[in-house]
Amino acid sequence: MQPCPGRHERGPMTDEAKRAAVLRACGLETGGADVAFGRLARLVVLATRAPMCVVAFGDQPKLHIKGCAGPPELSPTEVLSEELYFRLLGGKEDTIAEGTVSGTVVRDPSGIPIGVWCSRTYSPRVWTEDALDVLRDLARLTET
Numbered sequence: 661m662q663p664c665p666g667r668h669e670r671g672p673m674t675d676e677a678k679r680a681a682v683l684r685a686c687g688l689e690t691g692g693a694d695v696a697f698g699r700l701a702r703l704v705v706l707a708t709r710a711p712m713c714v715v716a717f718g719d720q721p722k723l724h725i726k727g728c729a730g731p732p733e734l735s736p737t738e739v740l741s742e743e744l745y746f747r748l749l750g751g752k753e754d755t756i757a758e759g760t761v762s763g764t765v766v767r768d769p770s771g772i773p774i775g776v777w778c779s780r781t782y783s784p785r786v787w788t789e790d791a792l793d794v795l796r797d798l799a800r801l802t803e804t
Contacts, residue, residue: 675751675772676719682768688717688726688775693736697727700798705729708791710762710779714739715802717766717775721745730780739780749773755796757787764795766802777802 683689697715704713712730716722721740728736741761748756748765751773755764763778777795 678770678772679718679768679774682772682774683718683724688724691723691725693728694726698729699727700802701727701729704777704779704794704798707794708762708779710781710791712739712780713778714780715766715775715777716740716745719749721776724775726775739778741778741780744778745776748776755792757792759784762787762792762795764792764799766799768803775802 680689701713701715705711712728712734714725714728714730714736716725718724721742722737725736725740728739730739741763744756744758744761744763747753748763751765753765756762760781760783761778762780763776765773766775766777768774777799779791779795
């Protein structure tokens with residue numbers, strides 16, 4: 661007998677297990693940057709006028725950064741705000757904008773949060789709705 665979709669033999673799948681399965685199916689479970697995500701991150705930098713952007717996936721975002729744009733002296737892990745990342749991955753908020761950082765969640769087709777687009781500035785700013793809309797739109801495009 662086959663187990664029901666979305667269930668392990670020991671009970672329902674956790675969000676972490678579901679997230680891992682989605683990332684495997686999409687080929688995003690391995691680390692390393694992707695050229696296309698890097699281009700999209702540069703587009704976010706231009707459109708939002710925030711000097712840094714990163715997109716990461718999974719429960720270990722520093723290991724699964726797929727794209728980054730920003731000054732060459734900063735590593736992608738310095739651009740990523742883990743606090744914002746995990747708040748968004750928790751699924752209660754779709755977009756957060758606070759001080760030097762803003763971000764929006766990427767969801768799989770069933771609604772499970774699988775990753776985050778994050779923009780960062782050097783000094784606190786008021787994030788415009790236009791800048792946040794760019795992140796939201798890109799997250800929705802990433803979901804397809």
